[in-house]
Amino acid sequence: xxxxxxxxxxxxxxxxxxxxxxxxxxxxxxxxxxxxxxxxxxxxxxxxxxxxxxxxxxxxxxxxxxxxxxxxxxxxxxxxxxxxxxxxxxxxxxxxxxxxxxxxxxxxxxxxxxxxxxxxxxxxxxxxxxxxxxxxxxxxxxxxxxxxxxxxxxxxxxxxxxxxxxxxxxxxxxxxxxxxxxxxxxxxxxxxxxxxxxxxxxxxxxxxxxxxxxxxxxxxxxxxxxxxxxxxxxxxxxxxxxxxxxxxxxxxxxxxxxxxxxxxxxxxxxxxxxxxxxxxxxxxxxxxxxxxxxxxxxxxxxxxxxxxxxxxxxxxxxxxxxxxxxxxxxxxxxxxxxxxxxxxxxxxxxxxxxxxxxxxxxxxxxxxxxxxxxxxxxxxxxxxxxxxxxxxxxxxxxxxxxxxxxxxxxxxxxxxxxxxxxxxx
Numbered sequence: 001x002x003x004x005x006x007x008x009x010x011x012x013x014x015x016x017x018x019x020x021x022x023x024x025x026x027x028x029x030x031x032x033x034x035x036x037x038x039x040x041x042x043x044x045x046x047x048x049x050x051x052x053x054x055x056x057x058x059x060x061x062x063x064x065x066x067x068x069x070x071x072x073x074x075x076x077x078x079x080x081x082x083x084x085x086x087x088x089x090x091x092x093x094x095x096x097x098x099x100x101x102x103x104x105x106x107x108x109x110x111x112x113x114x115x116x117x118x119x120x121x122x123x124x125x126x127x128x129x130x131x132x133x134x135x136x137x138x139x140x141x142x143x144x145x146x147x148x149x150x151x152x153x154x155x156x157x158x159x160x161x162x163x164x165x166x167x168x169x170x171x172x173x174x175x176x177x178x179x180x181x182x183x184x185x186x187x188x189x190x191x192x193x194x195x196x197x198x199x200x201x202x203x204x205x206x207x208x209x210x211x212x213x214x215x216x217x218x219x220x221x222x223x224x225x226x227x228x229x230x231x232x233x234x235x236x237x238x239x240x241x242x243x244x245x246x247x248x249x250x251x252x253x254x255x256x257x258x259x260x261x262x263x264x265x266x267x268x269x270x271x272x273x274x275x276x277x278x279x280x281x282x283x284x285x286x287x288x289x290x291x292x293x294x295x296x297x298x299x300x301x302x303x304x305x306x307x308x309x310x311x312x313x314x315x316x317x318x319x320x321x322x323x324x325x326x327x328x329x330x331x332x333x334x335x336x337x338x339x340x341x342x343x344x345x346x347x348x349x350x351x352x353x354x355x356x357x358x359x360x361x362x363x364x365x366x367x368x369x370x371x372x373x374x375x376x377x378x379x380x381x382x383x384x385x386x387x388x389x390x391x392x393x394x395x396x397x398x399x400x401x402x403x404x405x406x407x408x409x410x411x412x413x414x415x416x417x418x419x420x421x422x423x424x425x
Contacts, residue, residue, distance in 0.1 A: 019116075023062045026055035027113045034110065049106030052113060060105055061136040063112040067096075069121040069137050070275055073130050073165075074145025074186070075158075076320050078103060080260070080296045081145060081268040082124040087293060088276035088286035094118040101297060104129055127161055131168035134175070142169065143178045143275050145201075145268065147185035148208045148319035149355075151347030158185065158208050165189040178275045180267070181235045182223040184209035191235070199274050200224060200240035201267035204326070205319035207355060241270040248273075248283060256287070259294045264323040298414070303421040305394070307402035310337075310421060314414045316346070318355040321408075325360055328406050332364055335400040339370035339393050339413035346411050350375045358383040369396035370413045393417055394425060 019027065034048030052059045070089070072082045083099040096118040098111035103124040112121060125133055127147070134142065144165070149158050162185045169177055170192040179190035180201040185208060190196050202223055212219050212228035219228050227233035238249040244266055247253045256266050269290050276286045295301055302311045315324040328336060342348045350372055358380055366387040368376040377389045390396040393413065397405060409417055 019062060023056045023059050026052045026059055027063070027116070029055055030110070030113055034114075046102055046106050046110060048113065049102075049108070049110035052109050053106060058136075060109050060112070060133065063109060063116070064121060064137045067119055067121045068093075068279065069123065069139040070141040070143065070279070071123055071125045071130065071134060071137065071139045072143045072145070073125045073127045074143075074180075075127065075148045075150045075317065076323070077145045077264060077268045078124045080265060080299075081143060081272050082122055083293060083296055084269055084272035084290045085143065085275055086122040087289040088272055088281055089120050089122055089279065091276075091281050091285045091289060093120045095120045095122055097122040098124055099296075105133065108133070127165065128155055131164055134168055134172060138172065139175055141176050141178060141275050141279060142172075143271050144169075144180065144186050144190050145271060146180055146183045146203060146205075146319065147189065148205055148317060149352060150317040150319075151349070152351075153349040154344070154347055159213055162189050162213055166192065169193045176278055178271055178278065180271065181237050182226075184219055184226060184234075185213055187235065188213040188232070191232075196235075197239065197274055197278060198235045198237040199271050200237035200242075201270055202241065202263060203267065203319070204263070204322035207318060239270055239274045241266050246270050246273065248277070252283070254283075254287060256291075258291060260296070261300065262323060262327050298418040298422075301418065303418075305397050305421055305425075308397050308400060308405050309403065310397060310405045310407050312414065312418055312421075313406065313408045314411070315408050316410045318352050321356040324408060325357070328408075329404065334404045334406055335365040335367065336361060337367045337369055337393070337396050337400070337405060337407045338376055339396075339407065339409035339417060340368075340372045340376045341370050341410060341413040341416075342372040342375075343412045346413075353379040358385055361385045365400065367396045367399065369393045370409070394420070 030048040030052030033051040037047045072078050079101045086095045086097040089095045096112050096115040098107050103126045108123050147158055147162055166189045176195040177190045177193040178197045180186045181198040182200055182202050212232055214232045215230040217228055219226050221227055240247045244256050245253055246256050256269055258265055277283055299314050313324050315321045362385055366385050368387050368389050373391050380387045390399055
């Protein structure tokens, strides 16, 4: 079913009572561990959450008790949408959030432990942890962005993920799912929810939705009119975004005018606004808060090295590349450096490189770099993309002429380059 605005007044929410003694002690120990870790130059958050959960396995549920909690999940866009939704919710209440990207249970506990008094929690969740976490938290809202192949050696087949999400969402009560109905797998996961708000958020990747997740037959149509002969079909959305213009259920249209580039960010903003509106936040103030966001964890940041002005972009899988390729500067004078690693956090299976339409880079100056640059170089060769193979990313940057450079990296390559370039490496 489709839900209208619930009008939840989180501004009057408050945390009732104190944490149980065991939980309070576990949180205190976790916060101390985080403080000590930070003193040694580490990030600190994850270890704090791990210590807390080791001492009290029920800490997450207890830290969420009496809060209005929104969970954000999907293959791509979780960190961005979480930041957007947290900004929007801050119009009416303080928010505890983990929009730095630590999206497994220890990261969630760390975020909630740091701010125990905020009546709202906006939490990014790894999609494979959603069933366990949603059972514990019983969220007011789940924002379901998209589903596609990602890290198959760690995560497995995306249709298995969809089935797990579908089962978890169907058993929740008093939870509204904000779902992208242009994504076939998302629709299948969300359609049995007690309450659903459908958003036409688009997407440039349909490679994982050619067959129906319900019956296995072919899915017909495009993003906005798909259907299967078994009767499974795209629901009618109440929110939509087209070419940067968002339309709400009342028929109001707004130019999003984001400071973040691309249609993927416009989709994330629309889903965040649908969620915040459902939770009682006025639309215009929420949009104004979202418009203040200029970067997300270093994405789209421009850094300088030896007269090279490097713009950092993140792309981790075929769906992410489908959104990133249109963002590259059109000028052939701007070299494109692609950095690919294959560590555990990236997924060691790099077969997804063959699903990225690198053919679009023909005629550009392209450099393959990173720990798995040889795999990338083979793929570029088959795409008829002339390229240079320079395994060291910093040498790759130095190998191009001074001026603007586009650098697209997967997860750990992006993280390392952002840190290294920021520190003058």
